[in-house]
Amino acid sequence: MPQILSKEIRNRIVSGGENKMYTISDFADLNNDSLVTRVLSRLEEEGMLVRLTQGLYLYPKQTRFGIVKPTPYEIAQAVAGKDHAKVIPSGAMALNELGLSTQIPTNAVFITNGTPRTIKVGNQTITLKRAVPKMFSFQSTLFPLAITAMRDLGAANVDDTMATRIIEILSKDDKEAIKADFLKAPAWIRKRLAPLYS
Structure with missing residues (x-):
């Protein structure tokens, strides 16, 4: 049985393609975390996998310049x-x-x-x-990035030039999603990004 599961893990990794990461939870359906841990560790020793951090392994893509890291x-x-x-x-x-x-x-x-x-x-x-959960309620891809970036910069550092660049980027995203997300933003951010809906 261990050999069968070991082969199954190896086959899944290979069929999943290069440059993909794996954790023990990716093989939870096998109901044998201790074996999965040993197999992943052995595959690292063999050079098939690269251990990025505790419990996280990469099936790397090899190029003439070396491994493509995530x-x-x-x-x-x-x-x-x-x-x-x-x-x-x-x-x-x-x-x-x-x-x-x-x-x-x-x-x-x-x-x-x-x-x-x-x-x-x-x-x-x-x-x-x-x-807070609210940060994960946005519909668009880019709007939450804009909010976290602007918060980090601070209101005083988001000048007209920066606001214009952010507006140009956001305008490429789904307009209906952005419109819904706009109302969830802090007041000062809505004010800086107001040209989106002016």
Whole structure:
């Protein structure tokens, strides 16, 4: 039986394709967490998997430049996914995802409706902070990023140029979803983004 399950785990990983992350919970249907843990560890030793952090493994995509590593956002999503939770980039990470900054911070911060935690991946720290449920009620993809980015910058630092750039980005998203989300934003953010609906 262990050999059959071991082969099943290996086959699932291969068939899932490269550049995908796995945790023990991805194999919960096998009802043998201890075996899954041992198999994932063995596959890492064999070089098939790369251990990113405790309990999180990557089936890497190999290129002539080396392994293609997942972004902090992808890692945060994979970790939160273990709790069936969501994450939203916050602060500098939100600015990066919106294309307003090219810098990926050493401490990548995300808000989550799942378990708060801090993860070390190499030299990078990924922090998941618990946020109010309201932040996960938005319909659009970009609006919650804009809110967390603007909150991090602060009202005094969101000048006309920055507000215009954010409006241009938001205008590319689903207009009906943005319209619904607009009403959920803090008053000062609605005021800065008012040209969206002027």
